[in-house]
Amino acid sequence: MTTEENVTTDPEALRRRATDALLTARRRTTLLTSCVEGPELTAQHSPLMSPLVWDLAHIGNQEEQWLLRAVDGREAMRPEIDPLYDAFEHPRAERPRLPLLAPQEARGYAAEVRGRALDVLEKASFAADGGARLTRSGFAFGMIAQHEQQHDETMLITHQLRTGAPALTAPDPDPLDAPFGGPAEVLVPGGPFTMGTTAEPWALDNERPAHTRHVPAFHIDTTPVTNAAYMEFLADGGYRDERWWAPAGRAMLRDGGIEAPRFWRREGGQWLRRRFGVTEAVPPDEPVLHVSWYEADAYARWAGRRLPTEEEWEKAARFDPVSGRSTRYPWGDADPTPQHANLGQRHLRPAPAGSYPLGESPLGVRQLIGDVWEWTASDFLPYPGFVAYPYREYSEVFFGPDHKVLRGGSFAVDQVVCRGTFRNWDYPIRRQIFAGFRTARDAYPQEAS
Structure with missing residues (x-):
């Protein structure tokens, strides 16, 4: 029984797909974190969810850890913030009390990581049958795009839980x-x-x-x-x-x-x-x-x-x-x-x-x-x-x-x-x-x- 006959393994096609996936995710992240004012980003709208600003910096921190450090071997940009954005170290209900990056600082950090990550993406080997396992077929880049989109969905849930005037619109x-x-x-x-x-x-x-x-x-x-x-x-x-x-x-x-x-x-x-x-x-x-x-x-x-x-x-x-x-x-x-x-x-x-x-x-x-x-x-x-x-x-x-x-x-x-x-x-x-x-x-x- 054969399966998945049309899955692409062409390295350049995968590189284009990874670039598009990362850029698409970031456009959505930007929308979800720019449609409300600063206090709405730092507030916890439900004990079930993180403040939106935590998700934003966590997205950048995970991208730094996997694409810059693990794939490219770079030194940590801000090693002191790693524990703040470790999802297993701090339950969601505790995160508003942490010394989190302020909204503008979180945006700058995530943007700087993304710029460096796109440089890594441009030169990475995407060979399907060799090379480092993390970059084989672009896996690490696809994993990070998926991670960001998963947090975008989480942030959309937070928008549904928040009270006040509507901040998002879309056609039916x-x-x-x-x-x-x-x-x-x-x-x-x-x-x-x-x-x-x-x-x-x-x-x-x-x-x-x-x-x-x-x-x-x-x-x-x-x-x-x-x-x-x-x-x-x-x-x-x-x-x-x-x-x-x-x-x-x-x-x-x-x-x-x-x-x-x-x-x-x-x-x-x-x-x-x-x-x-x-x-x-x-x-x-x-x-x-x-x-x-x-x-x-x-x-x-x-x-x-x-x-x-x-x-x-x-x-x-x-x-x-x-x-x-x-x-x-x-x-x-x-x-x-x-x-x-x-x-x-x-x-x-x-x-x-x-x-x-x-x-x-x-x-x-x-x-x-x-x-x-x-x-x-x-x-x-x-x-x-x-x-x-x-x-x-x-x-x-x-x-x-x-x-x-x-x-x-x-x-x-x-x-x-x-x-x-x-x-x-x-x-x-x-x-x-x-x-x-x-x-x-x-x-x-x-x-x-």
Whole structure:
């Protein structure tokens, strides 16, 4: 079973891709940190998140450590700040009390690092079959571009949590000409498929290596669960009915006084939500957003279904039953375009369920990439043959039952961080992240045959 046939390994193409990815990330970082005044950058808008100025300097510090020091062997520019921007040394709630770089100083530091890093990029060897492992196929540069975009998504979450006037604007996704009229679910045939990747040059350690998984036949929702469908769960008393909730989920509701998705409130017989400083009616046709794993699991139980496993999600997203291949994306191997998926903060909301027919998988499943991260039933665990690289703290320290896997990416994710093999993870109580879900069910024996 062959896979990933069109992954480029041309050194100059990869160098151009790395340059574009780094510049794209920095434009977004600049937008997210220039649209508010200094006090908003240094404030902590939620104990769950860092001050925006911490993220800005952390981005620069990680780039310095990996591209200037590790790749190019340079001396540290500001070794005294390394401990301040070590994500493992200081929990987020403590970071506002640290002697952080002021906004203008953080901007200058990140800009100086970037200028030097682009010089390193220009002369680095990108040989796919030799040279230093960090620069092989441009891995270190791709890793840093992905790291910056991941923090850009984190900063966008902070913008959603902050109060006050809106600071960000973006056009809405195109509306559908008519409500999506396709099938509610799709049958995914049973059998083997290739999960994970070995060929993708910038894939991170937890995506590797490619390996065969055998998955029984199952049905999966054609689109993510919508706000309208979730409102039915609310109207049926779903948050009050203990039958649907895991014990930890019931405790989460009780301790947090939770009665609906985060940022929702009921007013005048209507559900409203706050979205980046704007209060609006909850749009019924959008995928539901800002729900925890426990809420997704409870909805699925109420609906007589379940969350898909991580293996099921990836097979639905990558498996082509005609060729037997696992492709890079649901639509094939080509990189995403705006016609394929809602990515890159191009919009500040999910597109209506059923959008992006060109992004449909060969089996007919839509919006597997972009719009909302999708909770799966699976714990975050290593693949067979996993090797931590280039540092244990990226993935290995998070493996285990405490974290659940999310797949697919959201409107807040850039394409450099979004592919059919990319794995995200978080605690099952998390609600501030741009997460939704779709449901699945087992196939009957006659359907599976």
